Amino acid sequence: MANKPLEYKGHPLQRAGNIVYYGSMADKYVIMLQIMDTKKVKDLDVATKVSVQLQLTDPSVKSRDRIVKKSEKDGFWAAMDVASVWLDRALASK
Numbered sequence: 001m002a003n004k005p006l007e008y009k010g011h012p013l014q015r016a017g018n019i020v021y022y023g024s025m026a027d028k029y030v031i032m033l034q035i036m037d038t039k040k041v042k043d044l045d046v047a048t049k050v051s052v053q054l055q056l057t058d059p060s061v062k063s064r065d066r067i068v069k070k071s072e073k074d075g076f077w078a079a080m081d082v083a084s085v086w087l088d089r090a091l092a093s094k
Contacts, residue, residue, distance in 0.1 A: 009084045022083050029068065029090040030057050031083040035076070050079035054086045 006013040014021045023030040037049035054069040069086060073079040 008080060009088075011084070011087060022080070023087050023091075025057050027091055028057060029087060030055055031087050033076070033079050033083060036072070047076040047079075048074060050074075050076055052079045052082050052086070054083075054090055 008022065011023045018035040020033040020035075021030055022033060032051075032053045032055055034051040034053075035047045035049075036051055037047070038045040039048050040046075050073050052071045052073060053067050056066040056068060058066070068090065071082055073082060
């Protein structure tokens with residue numbers, strides 16, 4: 001069976017350390033989720049503070065100018081809820 005990338009609501013998820021990219025770099029926008037703080041629940045690290053950024057993927061735009069929207073959420077699922085709405089709205093407004 002081929003390794004299928006993780007997806008959430010039809011968009012790919014890619015993790016690198018404590019940063020998770022949600023969406024495709026081939027699209028105009030992508031979401032960057034940065035895990036700022038975690039707590040131990042049994043033997044798992046659970047995200048307690050997550051930064052959410054809607055970013056342009058255009059490489060010709062300076063990195064600080066790529067951020068369209070940003071927010072901070074308590075918990076990964078709260079962050080994913082915001083991320084999926086922002087990404088869907090941004091991609092729909094092409």
